[in-house]
Amino acid sequence: MKQIILPDGRELCYELIRKRVKNINFRIKEEGVVMVSASPKVPIKYIEQCLAKRADFFFGAFEKIKARKAAQTKSTESVKWLGKELPIKIIENSRETAVFDENECRVFTRDFGTENVQNLIRATKAERFKALCAELNEQVRAELKAKGLEPPPAVITIKEMKSRWGSCSYARGHISVNLRLADFPRETVLSVFWHEYAHFWHHDHSDRFYRFLLDMFPDYHKYNDVLKTG
Ligand SMILES: [Zn+2]
Structure with missing residues (x-):
């Protein structure tokens, strides 16, 4: 293995193979070494000039390899989704998206960097949670109607909140749901x-409120109490 020192002090390693190629070929080797194949006619000095000229490209490629390796060793990391811990699997692909299924979270990307991977997962989580909330909202409204109650129109807002899992502005017909609920089981989100x-019928947390709530959703404490310990 040979080495050249660049004007800025960086060291670039390369391995030279002489063979009957047209001019010079470069190939990146995993360990951060450039493989060079060159015709016996090409002088070393010229080869090293070419390497120095392309140095930024080579170091950029080494960084990508390093980031990919780091991401792969972190494959034991997981994402919380509806009460499950989904292991994260990164697949090299240009789709730039994350997909959740029953058993795992698959991230399709060309950028294995932690920040990019986390952003893709966050976007999918928010999108899937929004769809779930729309579904649960319809479910609750349908059950209320089935019991002869007419729920007022409600606008659902999903946002990250620090101190509350949900809130209801009954006067404005607004319900806010905490995005962090996406970590918990579906029934827990339903309980919120x-x-x-x-609260559209009872504005406080009185006995009458809880009687109404338990009448509508008898398993309320079973699923909602996990939020108190979390
Ligand atoms: Zn309340």
């Missing part, structure tokens, strides 16, 4: 919807 809808 029932709680907030109950």
Whole structure:
């Protein structure tokens, strides 16, 4: 293995193979070494000039390899989704998206950097949670109607909140749901919807409120109490 020192002090390693190629070929080797194949006629000095000229490209490629390796060793990391820990699997692909299924979270990307991977997962999580909230909202409204109650029109807003899992502005017909609920089981998210809808009829946390809530969703404490310990 040979080495050249660049004007800025960086060291670039390369391995030279002489063979009957047209001019010079460069190939990146995993360990951060450039493989050079060159015709016996090409002088070393010229080869090293070419390497120095392309140095930024080579170091950029080494960084990418390093980031990919780091991401792969972190494959034991997981994402919380509806009460499950989904292991993260990174697949090299230009789709730039994350997909959640029953058993894993697959990230399709060309950029294995942690920040990019986390951003793709966050976007999918928010999108899937939004769809789930729309579904649960419809479910609660349908059950209320089936029990002869007419729920007022409600606008659902999903946002990250620090101190509350949900809130209901009954006067404005607004329900806010904490995005962090996406970590918890579906029924726990449902329990928050029932709680907030109950506030349309009872504005405080009185006994009457809880009687109404438990009448509508008898498993309320079973699923909602996990939020108190979390
Ligand atoms: Zn409340």
